[in-house]
Amino acid sequence: MSNNRVVRLASRPVGMVVRDNFEVAEEDMPEPGEGEFRVKVAYISLDPAMRGWVAEGRSYVPPVQIGATMRAFAAGYVEASNHADYKEGEAVIGLFGVQHYAISDGNNVVKANTSLAPLEAWVGGLGMPGVTAYFGLLEVGEAREGDTVVVSAASGAVGSIVGQIAKIKGCRAVGIAGGPEKCAYIVDELGFDAAIDYKNEDLREAIKRTCPDGIDVNFENVGGEIMDAVLGRMNTFGRVAICGMISMYNSTEPPKALANLRSILVNRLKVRGFIVFDFVEKYGEALQTLGKWHAEGKLKLRQDVRDGGIEAFPDVLNLLYTGGNFGKLVLKV
């Protein structure tokens, strides 16, 4: 019987992730106990949050410990089961880690309906980005028919789904992205109503032009000046769902003050930060809906599936931070 192969965190990265931060190790094949099952991992999701998971210090989830298997969402097939609800051959997704085989008790595991989308899509667009967009827009942002929704980083894995869900729900979807290609992509291919090229347009004027009735929901991925400009055009009782503030993560300059912070008070905005783990009990519901929309052709996904196995994990992960991918990054095991 073959062994398990795992990627462990060897040291905490300083700045960019390097190969030596991880090590590949052999372990005995794990055997499921009572009420458990074994998953043979097929696809691993690569997500920007991973950089935070390997950093020390207080954050929203405990950091991966040195010597522990690297945390990751993954999709695979049940291989051996002592769990009544999971049968051999079933496709599942969950936090299985960067390894060939994982043991699970079914907690926070979701079954992947491969008749709606192929397995890799369930850790691609339908995985973390899909559920992040779904709950962020509909629960945190409380988007309703007729609302104007503005999303930043709109051509990204999450932003591209936010705008498409907004359209499915009868909203006006406006995306902020950098450069004419990304802007054309979200309007022409994904069906956004309008795009703002923050690299080549005056933000405030472009927001005014594309949001003539103001903004009801801001799905914020970027923070900083982009968020500030959007705040200045929010409608009364608008909602701001803060999913990320990537403009602040790598900046070496001190942040500028938000000129429109007072909009929160004057317009009685609800500003709420969230992470996708907060909704883990409802992933199943969201994924079922997202899968259905995808199967109906209403939700387009773009995945960038890489070969190389788990040994390629550090290099493929870095593509996220160097902009080397176009579409949701997935590693094939």
Add this chain to the structure above:
Amino acid sequence: MSNNRVVRLASRPVGMVVRDNFEVAEEDMPEPGEGEFRVKVAYISLDPAMRGWVAEGRSYVPPVQIGATMRAFAAGYVEASNHADYKEGEAVIGLFGVQHYAISDGNNVVKANTSLAPLEAWVGGLGMPGVTAYFGLLEVGEAREGDTVVVSAASGAVGSIVGQIAKIKGCRAVGIAGGPEKCAYIVDELGFDAAIDYKNEDLREAIKRTCPDGIDVNFENVGGEIMDAVLGRMNTFGRVAICGMISMYNSTEPPKALANLRSILVNRLKVRGFIVFDFVEKYGEALQTLGKWHAEGKLKLRQDVRDGGIEAFPDVLNLLYTGGNFGKLVLKV
């Protein structure tokens, strides 16, 4: 039959309010139509929001027009009624304006139970400050038993009630105020658990010392550096109810960036701006509860009732901005 006397807005103030911004005028005694009643105004509430009401430009309520009666909450007695629900002699509070007599159709009028508190209290601590504190803490801030609540401008009309309601609800109440006297007042007289003197203490250290288990609810009246320091100690899923940002209103320096803005994301905070008008349909419920607490001795109010009639309105209003009052400012008509 006597005439009505009214204070009208004569011109928009630039900087501080001056006497010439208002004029006193005589009008015919107003007569109630079908479904209306006339109120003889006895006490007028003076509130910081008034400076905003006389300013031009988009805000949360339309500005008072030049030549119009100055807007104000007031308390008085029904004098003549063609309205089935309001009888002569009943005590009422509502947006009756700075004048001797007002006509109302009962919309957003609340009856004042003078067996629980004297009439002036219903535009004093139990008026705008009371309902602002009530809804801001309990609905926007979602304060629950066991929470740590931090309120800024804690010795003020709203802040002093926020801390007392927090105590009634079984929370830990920490107030931020300027100077040892105000700090002693909120702890010794109002029963706050702790006070922070932002003028004489290191804010961050004092917050750490007084909030050993972090902060669940921030009732924010000040904004700026005080809010920033509080954000840095918020617990996961904490709430920030933004009632005011007075630190920004008169500042001539550009605002500093909030160093802890990312706390909204990492701690998944709900930050929500509100104004008391948003809850106008539920004033009655809040006032009944506040009056009961006051009658039971659980809620201490400090009112500063000034004589001089409506002619004194501009001078008395200015006390709010020069710090010339101690306690909720009320003008006796």
